[in-house]
Amino acid sequence: MRPSLTPRAKRRMTKPAAMHCVLVTTVWLYASSVTAAPTHPIRNPLRFRSIPPPLLASAPRSLTLLAWMLFACGVDRGRDEGWDGRRRRRRRRRRRRRRRRRRRRRRRRRRRRRRRRVKATKSTASVVMRGHEVSLWRARKAAGGVFRLGKRRSGMSLRRTCRPV
Structure with a gap:
């Protein structure tokens, strides 16, 4: 109907x-x-x-x-x-800003992780050296590689010279 x-x-x-x-x-x-x-x-x-x-x-x-x-x-x-005038340009700008922010965050996270790794190796070396009466060479080797003593920045700093064996 x-x-x-x-x-x-x-x-x-x-x-x-x-x-x-x-x-x-x-x-x-x-x-x-x-x-x-x-x-x-x-x-x-x-x-x-x-x-x-x-x-x-x-x-x-x-x-x-x-x-x-x-x-x-x-x-x-x-x-x-794909032509949308101003809106498309705004979207592109927003996407670029988001990408930049993500990259910055990733870089910051990586830096923090690297710092934590270095601190962790330092602490294990110092614990091994303090807790057990072992030579400095053995402590460095136990920490995960051959290190050389660097300039004092914050306490004792150890730097890697080569890959761990």
């Missing part, structure tokens, strides 16, 4: 200017739509019986309709291809 229009809706639908606007928006919405257009006569005026044929066939109105369709398709196609 097809729903019928109210008298007020029929009055609005017969006016050519209002009809033209509705037609344009409907074609623009459903021309490139994947899903089928709705069959309800109010929502889809293209399928409504009372549309006068001269409205669809008249030259000036059909030309404006065609121009609008081409313009709308061109804008949509441009957006699909």
